[in-house]
Amino acid sequence: MRDTKEARVPMVVIKRLPKYFRYLGELVERKVERVSSQTLADMMGISASQLRQDLNHFGEFGQQGYGYRVEDLYREIGRIIGLEQEYSLVIVGAGNLGQALANYPNFGKRGFVLRGVFDINPKLIGLGLRNCDIMDIDKLEAFIRTNNVDIGIVAVPKEAAQGVADTMVQAGIKAIWNFAPVDIKVPPEVILENEHLADRLMVISFRIQELGFEEEGD
Amino acid sequence: MRDTKEARVPMVVIKRLPKYFRYLGELVERKVERVSSQTLADMMGISASQLRQDLNHFGEFGQQGYGYRVEDLYREIGRIIGLEQEYSLVIVGAGNLGQALANYPNFGKRGFVLRGVFDINPKLIGLGLRNCDIMDIDKLEAFIRTNNVDIGIVAVPKEAAQGVADTMVQAGIKAIWNFAPVDIKVPPEVILENEHLADRLMVISFRIQELGFEEEGD
DNA sequence: TAGATTGTTAATCGATTAACAATC
DNA sequence: TAGATTGTTAATCGATTAACAATC
Numbered sequence: 001m002r003d004t005k006e007a008r009v010p011m012v013v014i015k016r017l018p019k020y021f022r023y024l025g026e027l028v029e030r031k032v033e034r035v036s037s038q039t040l041a042d043m044m045g046i047s048a049s050q051l052r053q054d055l056n057h058f059g060e061f062g063q064q065g066y067g068y069r070v071e072d073l074y075r076e077i078g079r080i081i082g083l084e085q086e087y088s089l090v091i092v093g094a095g096n097l098g099q100a101l102a103n104y105p106n107f108g109k110r111g112f113v114l115r116g117v118f119d120i121n122p123k124l125i126g127l128g129l130r131n132c133d134i135m136d137i138d139k140l141e142a143f144i145r146t147n148n149v150d151i152g153i154v155a156v157p158k159e160a161a162q163g164v165a166d167t168m169v170q171a172g173i174k175a176i177w178n179f180a181p182v183d184i185k186v187p188p189e190v191i192l193e194n195e196h197l198a199d200r201l202m203v204i205s206f207r208i209q210e211l212g213f214e215e216e217g218d
Numbered sequence: 219m220r221d222t223k224e225a226r227v228p229m230v231v232i233k234r235l236p237k238y239f240r241y242l243g244e245l246v247e248r249k250v251e252r253v254s255s256q257t258l259a260d261m262m263g264i265s266a267s268q269l270r271q272d273l274n275h276f277g278e279f280g281q282q283g284y285g286y287r288v289e290d291l292y293r294e295i296g297r298i299i300g301l302e303q304e305y306s307l308v309i310v311g312a313g314n315l316g317q318a319l320a321n322y323p324n325f326g327k328r329g330f331v332l333r334g335v336f337d338i339n340p341k342l343i344g345l346g347l348r349n350c351d352i353m354d355i356d357k358l359e360a361f362i363r364t365n366n367v368d369i370g371i372v373a374v375p376k377e378a379a380q381g382v383a384d385t386m387v388q389a390g391i392k393a394i395w396n397f398a399p400v401d402i403k404v405p406p407e408v409i410l411e412n413e414h415l416a417d418r419l420m421v422i423s424f425r426i427q428e429l430g431f432e433e434e435g436d
Numbered sequence: 437t438a439g440a441t442t443g444t445t446a447a448t449c450g451a452t453t454a455a456c457a458a459t460c
Numbered sequence: 461t462a463g464a465t466t467g468t469t470a471a472t473c474g475a476t477t478a479a480c481a482a483t484c
Contacts, residue, residue: 012475014424018417022399036441044401048441049477056443064442065484081420082427100318106399106416112423151422174429175422181240181324183262191425193418198324199236200411202299204369204393205330206232207409209300211392230451254465266465267453274467282466283460 009057016054017081019044024074036067086111088147092164093155094119094127094134097179101153102130115147120160137164144171151175158182227275234272235299237262242292254285304329306365310382311373312337312345312352315397319371320348333365338378355382362389369393376400 023044027035041048055061058080062068078084089107091098094117101107102117117129120137127134135143143149152168154161154176161180168176175191178184181198241262245253259266273279276298280286296302307325309316312335319325320335335347338355345352353361361367370386372379372394379398386394393409396402399416 009428010475014421015417017424018414018420019401021420022401022417038441047477049479050475052441052443053476060443062442063484064482065440067441080424082423083420085423085427087423087426096318096321100314101415103314104415107419110416110420110423112419150426151419174426177418177422183237183240189429191422191429193422195413195415195418196236197322197413198328199233199240200395200413201325201330201369202236202239202301202328203232204395204409204411205300205303205305205328206235206298208305208368208392209303210227211407211409228451256465265453267455268451270465270467271452278467280466281460282458283464285465 013054013057016046017077020051020054021074021077021081021083024070024077027070028074032070034067035070035073037062040068083110086113087150088113088115089151089153090114090116090118090140090144090149091153091155092118092137092140092168093153093157093160093179094121094124094129095155098153098155099129101155101179112151115149116143118143120156140164141167141171144168144173149173151177154178154180154184156180231272231275234264235295238269238272239292239295239299239301242288242295245288246292250288252285253288253291255280258286301328304331305368306331306333307369307371308332308334308336308358308362308367309371309373310336310355310358310386311371311375311378311397312339312342312347313373316371316373317347319373319397330369333367334361336361338374358382359385359389362386362391367391369395372396372398372402374398 023040037048037051041051044051058076061073061076089112091102091114094102098117098119102114108114114130114132116132117134118137118140119125119134124134125136144152150173152165152173152175154164156164158180161178161182162184165176165178165184165186169186169190173190175193176184176186177193177195179195179197181196183194184192186192241258255266255269259269262269279291279294307330309320309332312320316335316337320332325332332348332350334350335352336355336358337343337352342352343354362370368391370383370391370393372382374382376398379396379400380402383394383396383402383404387404387408391408393411394402394404395411395413397413397415399414401412402410404410
């Protein structure tokens with residue numbers, strides 16, 4: 001253990017890991033035994049250089065003249081991402097999005113275990129969702145503490161988002177996945193990932209426009 | 219019109235536009251009249267240099283010694299993003315996620331108009347959602363054509379995603395926003411944005427792990 | 437062994453930051 | 461006018477690509 005070459009992995013590289021994992025998973029399903037960096041990179045639409053450079057952050061997984069054993073590399077990447085561990089999570093906000101996330105089957109498949117859903121609306125409290133009840137948001141802090149919850153999903157309106165995040169931080173949560181359309185502030189030791197859906201739609205909007213310029217521009 | 223300095227804007231810059239827009243919107247709400255690049259950058263947690271460099275791709279919006287008029291810059295960025303136009307969209311897949319997206323109020327607020335929701339499940343077809351009915355996926359291609367739909371949201375299981383995207387492309391859609399956990403292939407003239415939620419969760423998983431190394435590592 | 441392909445170092449490219457002359 | 465702050469050029473930093481010796 002340790003010394004597996006851990007020297008602060010750049011975020012761009014981390015973000016590509018799930019993609020590697022997905023494509024390798026596909027190869028595993030197709031019962032492909034070996035793959036070269038070139039072949040895998042072509043499938044993924046990246047360069048073989050980048051693929052090898054990326055893997056280089058974590059160790060040596062291939063064999064000269066042969067390539068990579070698909071099954072092995074798949075398992076290794078899974079381990080690097082941390083999928084061999086179990087993470088417990090809670091969702092705050094049982095509106096449309098919160099409910100959709102609670103029911104998203106792909107999460108449970110890997111070791112992400114939904115432990116509870118919270119809302120402020122008395123009408124929702126007590127209702128069952130997936131395999132856990134919707135609880136009052138008053139109970140959030142104690143719940144996170146007693147259940148050692150790792151990840152908190154924020155799916156509340158933007159006005160409430162910072163408050164919910166503060167409570168999570170207070171309770172000692174490790175990471176927050178924010179779906180509210182604001183930039184939440186958390187102390188540096190807490191991991192924060194924002195899912196700004198409206199922002200994405202604006203990127204699409206810009207690019208559609210830009211398309212117009214291009215045509216006209218020549 | 220034109221010649222407003224359009225020379226292929228880098229993707230990193232495009233992705234920051236909605237963030238500028240959000241923070242400026244907040245300042246507008248707070249009735250702040252002017253802001254300097256330094257102040258705005260501090261709020262956003264970026265450098266003033268980057269902010270000025272970014273704006274420089276689109277024109278000159280400030281005034282030396284004064285800064286930027288908040289109201290004006292807000293409107294300008296909105297225009298650059300393309301929010302003055304209306305875009306029509308359809309959602310394919312009326313499962314939990316599709317329904318949540320259909321009900322997401324923040325979309326409608328800007329000019330994104332939901333024109334239809336489609337599903338393959340006969341039980342869902344005919345049900346009302348927001349202000350449009352769920353239609354049979356058979357009708358998708360014709361619907362996109364006749365209604366000149368700009369953006370297609372893919373919210374179906376991964377096995378069905380590529381097929382749905384193909385139909386959309388066939389029908390002449392401009393952009394696809396994909397929520398299925400696969401990399402869809404589209405011709406280069408079609409804009410594609412992926413929302414790989416499971417990938418995001420894996421990034422969180424990696425970073426929680428990494429946190430463990432750090433502590434132990436010193 | 438010869439051919440293939442890795443791991444890794446060096447070269448290139450692009451994005452961020454620093455600096456400052458122009459000017460309100 | 462003097463002070464502030466922009467727009468923009470130059471310097472730095474980081475990420476991607478190219479190249480190749482090591483080796484299976």
